[in-house]
C-alpha cells in the first residue's frame with residue numbers, strides 16, 4: 354500500500370486546485386500520457402541507473418510513479434500533488450506521496466538526484482511558477498538532473514478546451530431532446546478532444562476515443578441527471594487563466610544556471626518539448 358507522507362508544507366490557496374480536484378473524479382483510468390509509451394520512448398534513457406531518490410511533480414493517478422518504480426527498483430520514488438483526489442488514486446497504486454504545492458516542497462535542500470516534471474510546469478498558474486522552479490532547484494542536489502517534458506503551444510490547448518467544452522454543451526443540449534442525439538454529440542466531443550488534445554499522440558487513438566466517451570457517459574449516468582454547465586466547464590474546460598504554456602525559451606532562461614539541453618519530441622505534431630538540466 355502507498356502512503357501519504359505527512360506534510361509540513363502549507364497547502365496555500367490556489368484557485369486552480371479546484372480544477373484539479375474536479376478533474377481527479379474522471380482521471381481515474383487516464384494518465385495524461387500513456388506511461389509505458391513515455392517510458393519506452395523517452396524517460397528510461399534519461400534516468401541514470403544509479404539514481405536513488407526521484408521526485409515526481411504532479412502525480413495524477415500515480416501510474417507514472419508505478420512504472421518508474423518498476424524500472425528503477427533501487428530508487429526511492431516520491432510524488433507530490435495538491436489534489437487529495439489525485440493522491441488517493443496514487444496511494445491506491447502503492448505510491449508514496451505528499452499533499453503539497455510545488456512551490457512549498459517539504460524536503461531538505463539537495464534531497465533528490467532526479468526531479469521529473471511531466472506536463473506539470475506548463476499547467477501550473479503563472480504566479481506560482483517561479484516559486485516552484487526555485488523549490489525544484491533547492492531540493493535537487495548538485496549533479497542531480499531535472500527533466501521537464503512540457504507543452505510548447507498554448508493555442509492548441511485553448512482549441513482543445515474550447516472544442517471539448519463546445520461538444521460537451523451540445524451533448525447536454527442533445528440529452529434534453531433525445532439520448533441518441535446526446536450520444537452523437539458525445540461521440541463528436543470525443544473526436545474533438547482527440548483531434549485537439551495535445552496528449553493524444555501518446556495513446557492509441559481508438560483507445561482514447563472509447564475511454565473519453567465512456568467517461569462522459571458514465572459521469573452522466575452515475576449522476577442520473579444531465580451535468581450542469583458548471584460541471585461540464587469544470588470537467589472539460591481548462592481556463593486560460595489557470596494555465597500558462599511556456600515556450601522552451603522561457604523555461605530555458607529560468608534554468609540558465611543548469612547545463613541544459615532542449616529536445617523536441619518526435620510526436621505526430623510537435624506540441625511537446627523537453628528541457629533536460631544538470632545542476633552545476
Ligand SMILES: C[S@@+](CC[C@H](N)C(=O)[O-])C[C@H]1O[C@@H](n2cnc3c(N)ncnc32)[C@H](O)[C@@H]1O
Pocket residue numbers: 367369373374383384385386410411412413414417433434435436439453454455456471472473476477478481
Ligand atoms: C497534467 S497533470 C500531470 C500529468 C502526469 N505526469 C501524468 O502522467 O498523468 C498535472 C498534475 O499536477 C497537479 N498540480 C497542478 N498544480 C499543482 C501545484 N501547484 N502543485 C502541486 N501539484 C499540482 C494536478 O493535480 C495534476 O495531478
